[in-house]
Amino acid sequence: MDPRTGELVDRLRELPSVEDVLAGASEMFVYESDGLTLTRGRAAAVAFPSTTRAVCEIVRACNEFGVPFVPRGAGTGLSGGATPVDGCVVIECARMDQVLSIDAVNRTATVQPGLVNAHLTDAVSGLGLHYAPDPSSQTACTIGGNVAENSGGPHTLKYGTTSPHVLSLEVVLPDASVVQLGRRDAHAVGYDLRGVFVGSEGTLGIVTAATVRLMPDPETVCTLLASFPSLVSACEAVSTIIAAGIVASALELLDDKTIDAVEASVFAAGYPRNARAVLLVELDGTDAAVQAERARVRTVCQSHGAIEVRVARDEQEREAFWRGRKGAFGAMGRRAPDLYVHDAVVPRTRLPEVVEAITRAAEERNLRIANVFHAGDGNLHPNLSFDRRDADELARIVDMGEEILRICIEAGGVLSGEHGIGLEKRDYMHMLYTDEDLEPMRWVHEAFDPADACNPGKVIPQPRACTESNPRHRGYEKVTF
Amino acid sequence: MEAEQGSLDHVPIRATWSPSDASEVAAMLDKARGDGLAVVPAGGRTKLHWGNRSDAECVALLDLSRLRDPLDVQGDEGIAIVGAGVPVRELERAARAVGKRTRLPALWDAATVGGTIAADPVGPATRPHQRLRDELLGLEVALANGELTRSGGQVVKNVTGFDLVRLYCGSLGTLGVITRVTLRLWPLPELRVVRLREVASVDTAIQTAHAIVARGVDPAGLAVLPGPSGARVVCAVEGSRVDAEERAVRVAGETVGEDVWTEAERQVSGSQEPVDGCDVRVSGRASDTLPIARAVADAGGGLRVALPALGTVFARVAADALDALEARAVRERWAFFVERAAPEVKSARDVFGPPPDALPLMRRLKALFDPERVLSPGRFVGGI
Known part of the structure; x- marks a missing residue:
């Protein structure tokens, strides 16, 4: 030192x-x-x-x-x-993990940034309330991190990502001053700086307190597990469910490789091993509505050739269904020492063809891939298992990451649905945006952090004229073995 | 370009420009910057009275109502891509034709999609966790430097860089001019029921509205209107048939026609003509609705409509009562916005109330986005 x-x-x-x-x-x-x-x-x-x-x-x-x-x-x-x-x-x-206050009447809580996401729901569950954004890592990830990343989760489909649930933020700016962004009542006065701060990945300042919205627990929740003989038929079932006007709270898909990994792990959920895809559908609302929609979802799945449609009989089985989904990334630890969890979004109706193209690209590169999707959002997570001690495989992984983005953008998609840009995709931003498109982001950054002291070098690439933007030549050389 | 007489809050309108596409918008901004002329973007001109009096000597009105292309409703994807000049009502019709709808507030007949996003109004159908900005997926924006830029995308979930879409929403055209919008569409409900409950007073009506929410109704819209012999609670529920029927029972009251609902919306939109007094919007937490309504009454104001789920009260008050009501709002941490007032009243105050403590950051943003102060100078919070 x-x-x-x-x-x-x-x-x-x-x-x-x-x-x-x-x-x-x-x-x-x-x-x-x-x-x-x-x-x-x-x-x-x-x-x-x-x-x-x-x-x-x-x-x-x-x-x-x-x-x-x-x-x-x-x-x-x-x-x-x-x-x-x-x-x-x-x-x-x-x-900094304290719940600072709870306002049950107005359904808000003010918390410190280090509070674990799931602990917030634990703290308010006795009031019949919960915090809706539920990333897979919710038993470990923090509210401050969720704010930085604008995190999503399976229930984003109905309830939105983190941003709509954040009312106001206390932020330490990069010059060490403290500012309040947004208001506890969500009635913004002036520019929505709260909105632009959420998802800025720690580059505009440090959240030190967040006032977030709490949602009332639904009266009834019903989780269905439908297994399909192909990924395409499962995707078509998702499209039909949405076209039928059924607003499910979650529509999650797992492919056969993921099912295998989950069922061989401590997260085993009883997913059928003979299926090529498992679709989890969650419905919530009044008892009458959920019962009616459950019947409609079952019919839709059967009409698309579902092998089996199972309704969670009790809370224990429902938790098991979700344990498999949320533990899917952990379960893949059995496949290889390292896992690259990718994240991109495409128009929902393009999912089948995009998954097919990604799978083919992985096969061409001799890579192991398993897919998990927030199918209702068109948000896909191709998971690439690898061993970073194998330099050749590592190079193929980096190349595959770029190929996934290329496929998704050609299909009308974007670089990230919920994991953010960070360092991983910074130099791919030009695949989606021109320098002119990115300039306002630079202005926002300059307004908050003119000295570029806070988490520098993330999210926004240098203008094309200033550098050769090729991630294979920059950034990844730091991989250590 | 066509000349036009007239003024905006007594600031002369030197010209009205009517671009036919986005690139013309960008070119006009570039020219305005070169000429040192301030520009005020306008859509359906339904909310031009919002905002402070511009500090420019004169302005050019940038009429965006010709930007009606595209009107691309993609029912399967649940999105629409529309020109900023498309009226919200027209988008509603196009969406309905494919079994969808937009959640953009349609409070004014002539309001355009772009103008609505720039102004970010709330209405009886605004739900606390589903604000207008949450409906937006992507924007095309012409900047003051003459560049046409894109932010966001055309998918329903997106964290690709800073969320500029939220920054532009509600910025009243002071950071850029919205030229094209991609937004979410939602399924049309199978059934919609509007219920009316008449009660003895505004206080009781607001308490009744809170009780409806507490019963797990999750209204699609909720408003309290003053009535001839007390007050009225108007509550809309919608969803599948069984769901809407079940929740309508919990609301109680009588089922009424959409005309009652329309009246609540009309009260939010306020008069389109100059009126005696000032139209104000005072907002706090949901539980603040009742104290706000009482404060308005204490100030001698007339309640137009209250939105108890949002904590928002629309009222009409005399100009000489504004200071006292604003001072009360500041003490109680309520937001205070004078939506409509005579130019001489507006000239003497910030219609947005005391600026937030983030004003220096907002000023820096404005200086970076619009260093020559071309876009609606002086019209926004703190004279931005």
Whole structure:
């Protein structure tokens, strides 16, 4: 550690409301990446604030030393948004995990950023309320991280991603000042800075408190599992369900490779092994409505050749259905040491052909792929299993990632539905947007962080004229073995 | 370009420009910047009275009503791609033809899609967790520098970079001019029921409305209107037949025609003509609806309509009562917006009330997006 960095670490350790500061080489190893292990960086220190004031003091110290800082929640992000910039200070918000207040009448809660997503619902379940955004990692990921990534989840289909559920944010700006974005009552005055901050991937400032909307628990919830002889027939069933005007709260698809991985793991959910696709349909609402829609969904699935349509008989079976879906990424750990969870969106009706093209591209590259979809949203997660010690396979994985995006964009899709851009897709932004399209994003960044100190180098690529944007030549060379 | 007499809040309108496509919009902005002329974008001109008096000496009105192309309703995908000048009513008709509908508020007959997004109004059918900005998937926007840009996309879920779509929504044309919109469509409900409950007072009506929400009705729309002998609660429920019938029973009251609903919408939209007094919108949390309604009454104001699920009250108050009501709103942390007032009243105040503490950030954004202050200078919050 150079003397200047040592001096900064000493300064951070003197700050009264900073709970801990790590700076050892082995300790920094833990923070080298988030859920995207393709990119890594080495922080100078990791600081654990417990209050807004502590975050301000850390930021102020970093600014004084000219050191960039990177906010981090649970590190479950999948696009490298929390990957350290070499020599930075990681501001780890996980210990800011308190529920600050609950307003049951107006159905809101104000929480610190390190609160685990599922813990918020735990805290309000006695009031008949819940927090709707439910990423697969919800038992680990934090509200602050969800805000940074505008996280989704299976129930996004009916209830939306994180943004509609965030009313206001207390934010420490990159100049260490504190500002309130949005209002506790959602009646924005002026530009919707709350809206542009959500999903900015930690590049515009650090959330230190969030007031979020709570939803009333539905009277009745019904989960159906339909198995199909082909992915195409399952996708067609999804289209028919939507065309019939049935607003399901979730429409999730798993392919046969995913079913195999899940059923061989601790997340085994009783998915039929003979199926080529499993569709999970969740309905919620009044008892009468759910019963009527359940019958219609069953009929639709059968008309598209479903092998079997099973209705969860009780809460235990319903939880099992979801355990398989939400544990799918973990289950793939059995297939290979490393997993690249990809994320892209296409128009829903294009899903079958896009999946077919992606599967073919994976086969051409001799890669193992398993697919999970938020089918109702057209949001697909091709999961590529690999071993990063195999340099050739690693190169094919990176190439395949680019190919997935190319296929999706040609089909009218976008780069990410819920995982964000981070480092992973930054240099692919030009596949979708021109420099002129990206310029307003640069203006937003400049307004919030003119010194480019907060999580620099993420999300927005350099203008094309300034650099050769080829991720295979930049960024991934940091992969370590 | 066609010359036109007239003024906007007593600021002379030097010309009205009527571009026929998005590239013409961009070219006109570029020219305006070069000429040092301020531009005020307009759609159906139903909300031009919103906003502060411009600090420009004169303005050009950029009439976007000719941007009616495309009107591409994709029922299978559940999206529509439309020109900013398409009237919301026309989009509604096109969507209905394929069994879909839009959740854009259709409160004014002539309102356009682009103008509605730029103004971001709320109405009786606005649900707390489904605001207008949540309906938008992508925007094409002409910037003050003359560039035509895209943000968002054409899919229902998208986190590809900063969410500029939300930034443009509600910015009243001060950051860019919306030229094309991609938005979500939803299935038409199988059944819609409008229920009316007449009660003795506005207080009781607001309490009744809260009780309806607490009973798990999840209304498709909810409004409280003053009535000749008390007040009226209007509640719409919709969904599948069994669902809507079940929830209508929980609302109680009598089933009425859409004309009652239309009256609630008309009260939100306010008069299209100059009126005595000022039209204000005061908003807080849902539980603030009752205290806001009482504060309006204390200020001698007349309730037009209250939206208890949103915590929003629309009222008409005398100009000399504005200061006291605004001061009360500030104390209670309510949002305060003077939607319509005489130019001389507007000149003396910020119609958006005291600016939020993020105003310096907003000013920086404006300076970066529109350094020459071409787009509606002075009309937005804090004189942006």
